[in-house]
Amino acid sequence: MARTSQTETAVLGALSVMPMTGYALREAIREVLGHFWSESFGQIYPALAELEQGGHVRRAGSGRTGASTFAITPSGTARLKELLSDPIRQVPPRNGLMLRLFFGRQLGPQACRSLVLDAKAEAERQLAKFEAIRQEPPDEETAADRPYWQLTISAGEHSARAAIDWADEALAALDELERSGGAPRPAGERKTQ
Amino acid sequence: MARTSQTETAVLGALSVMPMTGYALREAIREVLGHFWSESFGQIYPALAELEQGGHVRRAGSGRTGASTFAITPSGTARLKELLSDPIRQVPPRNGLMLRLFFGRQLGPQACRSLVLDAKAEAERQLAKFEAIRQEPPDEETAADRPYWQLTISAGEHSARAAIDWADEALAALDELERSGGAPRPAGERKTQ
DNA sequence: AATATCATGTAACATGTTACATGATTGG
DNA sequence: CCAATCATGTAACATGTTACATGATATT
Secondary structure, three states: OOOOHHHHHHHHHHHHHOOEOHHHHHHHHHHHOOOOOOOOHHHHHHHHHHHHHOOOEEEEOOOOOOOOEEEEOHHHHHHHHHHHHOOOOOOOOOOHHHHHHHOHHHOOHHHHHHHHHHHHHHHHHHHHHHHHHHHOOOOHHHOOOHHHHHHHHHHHHHHHHHHHHHHHHHHHHHHHHHHOOOOOOOOOOOOOO | OOOOHHHHHHHHHHHHHOOEOHHHHHHHHHHHOOOOOOOOHHHHHHHHHHHHHOOOEEEEOOOOOOOOEEEEOHHHHHHHHHHHHOOOOOOOOOOHHHHHHHOHHHOOHHHHHHHHHHHHHHHHHHHHHHHHHHHOOOOHHHOOOHHHHHHHHHHHHHHHHHHHHHHHHHHHHHHHHHHOOOOOOOOOOOOOO
16 A cells, blocks of 8 residues: 555644544645645545544534534554655655756856846745744743654754855855856857767 | 657757757767756657757758758747747646655654755756856857856755755754654664764 | 667656536635 | 625545556667
8 A cells, every 4th residue: 555655644643643623634735734845635635534544533513514523543643653764765856957957058147046036035045934933932832742843843944044145155056157147148159969 | 740749849959059969969968958858769859859840950961871950940049948948847746755754754764854955965066067157168159158068057056055054954953853752753873974 | 699789759648737526614 | 685705525536656568779
């Protein structure tokens, strides 16, 4: 089996913190894990159905007619530990910004500058968000998870700061490149083959 | 259309540097763009076929019977500029390491420590590789592309250094967590370093 | 001659997103 | 009552990997 194991892990993990509906799962994953994980409804509901079949989660009665709150079972906790111990599946990298910069000669220094500026602004936004999250007052219920969550926040902060530093360096390099008169417009070299 | 536009971009980009076979494309993408991009044969060949149909690349005669060297056409260069100017498509993040650490309470500090150590070792390997690439002697043919390539190397270096710094911090935090006796897993193993 | 590598391509599968269909509940 | 939001689910599509089939060329 082990079919949608990645989604399973995220779902079981979230339910290990507190029971919630499928809809709330999506919100929680987006808001809390958002900077390093994502899931869509199209993944979450089938995963919940499969987990229920396997006895790893169960529906707890809920206030609303159509809605079910899902809770993790002991079997689910065991499964979660198993999944977390599995080797990390590398996702093949696909960084659109780097792809554009690598072939940046086709775009010219100005367009590249603009791409880097956008990336820097985004990194600054992220950094501010991380720092805000770090400030949030501690919560009794999730106190035991907190130290682990901080590790991921810290990773986000390091990564954002690195992006900002790199951007400054890249902007300087691009300015230099333009001043040293590379081609303002990329040269349409004629290579007749 | 714009069907496989991401692959198209990488393929046209690589061919804008020099003509090569589909097989060589895969090698080039893996070795040169490897740290921020990847493509498989299953993507490359259909993309080449489509690009050929659209007149953006053409087959140049080749030494071997079955093999074709693909070269970018003027129309292909125009298309590449277009693609590079398209907005960057964000890939939804899926960081398996962060997912495990976020739910690290289920694994315990020791297992998390091991994950972080692996990540640090990987970042150090990468950093060494980037520094080696930076040292490589300049090449006449690709001189005009070089400054742009350096931008992506530099990004890789910043990112790797950030990962290493974060790892050290995380390791300290995990040690602290264990010493302060958080929720210990069945305390079987003693560390022997 | 045997093996390794280069080379092209396809089919089956895995994964994941988007858009839609459907309806309940809440707040103004 | 009406709109916004909560909630569940599915179907169509997009994307991408892996494994295979096939054969040429180079190396030993």
